[in-house]
Amino acid sequence: MAEFEFQGKKVYYETYGEGEPVLLLNGIMMSTKSWAPFIENFSRYNQLILVDFFDQGQSAWMSAPYDHSVQIALLDALLDTLKLETINICGISYGAEVGLGYAVRFPQKVRRLALFNGAARTPPLLADIGHAWNEAAKLEGGMAYYLAAIPVVYSDVFYEREKAWMDKRKEILVPFFASAGVKERLVRLTDSSENFNVIDQLPLLDMPVLVVSAENDYLIPLREQETMVQKIRKAHHVILPGCGHASMYEKPLLFSSLTLGFINSPSCEFAI
DSSP: OEEEEETTEEEEEEEESOSEEEEEEOOTTOOGGGGGGGHHHHHSSEEEEEEOOTTSTTSOOOSSOOOHHHHHHHHHHHHHHHTOSOEEEEEETHHHHHHHHHHHHOGGGEEEEEEESOOSBOOHHHHHHHHHHHHHHTSSSSHHHHHHHSGGGSOHHHHHHTHHHHHHHHHHHHHHHTOHHHHHHHHHHHHTTTTOBOGGGGGGOOSOEEEEEETTOSSSOHHHHHHHHHHOTTEEEEEETTOOSOHHHHSHHHHHHHHHHHHHOSOSOOOO
């Protein structure tokens, strides 16, 4: 557990273990605490690095609109702080987009890149879903935001099978979303993705990239990941059956094994 100052603001991060470094990047409503179930697996043979983006968790709040370039610069400052010349990045959703943006901006610093439930742009459907979240944030309490943002993150199968778990999440998240400060942060984070689009830069990437889709992702359709796979020269594509947008929670064993296997394999090139 540590922090550093970037652009005059606090950035919170955590490191565990030793070995090939793996940076896990949060989804939009996540924080470093969200990765607690994965720390043991990811730090057994690797150095695990967790970080809260601005407006997340224990990092500083912003006071004005921004875009992904701010979070990308934060990541580069984190690498400087840790004295790392290269990094393996695994991001989910918002974290996948920021991770992809970082790889486009600093390709020489990314050894391997794993993208779960991400896209190379914010498509119109996702943009309007974000607008709906922002409208819900204007309402009193946290129930409206919870109902607008959370159920659609999960597949219908998981939602029904794990209803007791979902109910516990609801008990925690509704009071959390009731905070005006929290909703202001979430609106800024959502708006920061509004104009994200790096599709034209994808052919420039030369590192191995694992693209993971979910069959029942109701936020980002499969064709967005298919576009990435078509344009990234060393892309590898996996589709998780019966899984929604929150694939790390719905398929934790697959999330861990796919990421660690991809990152820790000595080579991505095999002679046949």
